[in-house]
Amino acid sequence: xxxxxxxxxxxxxxxxxxxxxxxxxxxxxWDGVRNYQAxxxxxxxxxxxxxxxxxxxxxKEIKGIAKVTREAYPDPTTDDERWVVVDLKPLKAFAHxxxxxxxxxxxxxxxxxxxxxxxxxxMPVTKKxxxxxxxxxxxxxx
DNA sequence: GCCAACGTTGGC
DNA sequence: GCCAACGTTGGC
Numbered sequence: 001x002x003x004x005x006x007x008x009x010x011x012x013x014x015x016x017x018x019x020x021x022x023x024x025x026x027x028x029x030w031d032g033v034r035n036y037q038a039x040x041x042x043x044x045x046x047x048x049x050x051x052x053x054x055x056x057x058x059x060k061e062i063k064g065i066a067k068v069t070r071e072a073y074p075d076p077t078t079d080d081e082r083w084v085v086v087d088l089k090p091l092k093a094f095a096h097x098x099x100x101x102x103x104x105x106x107x108x109x110x111x112x113x114x115x116x117x118x119x120x121x122x123m124p125v126t127k128k129x130x131x132x133x134x135x136x137x138x139x140x141x142x
Numbered sequence: 143g144c145c146a147a148c149g150t151t152g153g154c
Numbered sequence: 155g156c157c158a159a160c161g162t163t164g165g166c
Contacts, residue, residue: 119151
């Protein structure tokens with residue numbers, strides 16, 4: 001990680017694709033985004049950026065962190081040219097998953113998009129927020 | 143171009 | 155299961 005690294009959060013319901021599925025696969029392309037704002041965030045991801053993996057609905061917790069291994073390209077699951085995917089690989093599981101309640105109650109995470117824009121499935125995270133999340137997850141990335 | 147109707151997401 | 159938030163669609 002250098003100072004050009006950006007941080008993001010992606011959300012998925014674990015009943016559809018869980019962090020455990022992701023680890024088992026070793027890598028994946030992040031498909032199925034059908035929202036312009038989320039799509040724009042995918043397109044802004046750079047190789048090497050770090051991505052928190054959040055379980056929505058069931059668990060409601062950040063399970064780990066992934067790395068962008070390929071920047072945006074057309075979503076192979078649709079002919080619609082508007083939509084893109086990125087390739088992600090698991091980097092590290094959180095030693096302690098961080099749940100939504102913890103995020104909401106932390107003073108430095110009051111403005112995080114995860115809380116402010118609860119319906120968005122791909123969103124940016126500031127450096128400060130990322131550091132707080134990593135600390136709460138008792139996880140370091142090196 | 144406005145806005146009502148409708149659909150989806152996700153927290154509770 | 156409900157509903158708030160919010161994005162999309164289509165009639166006018």
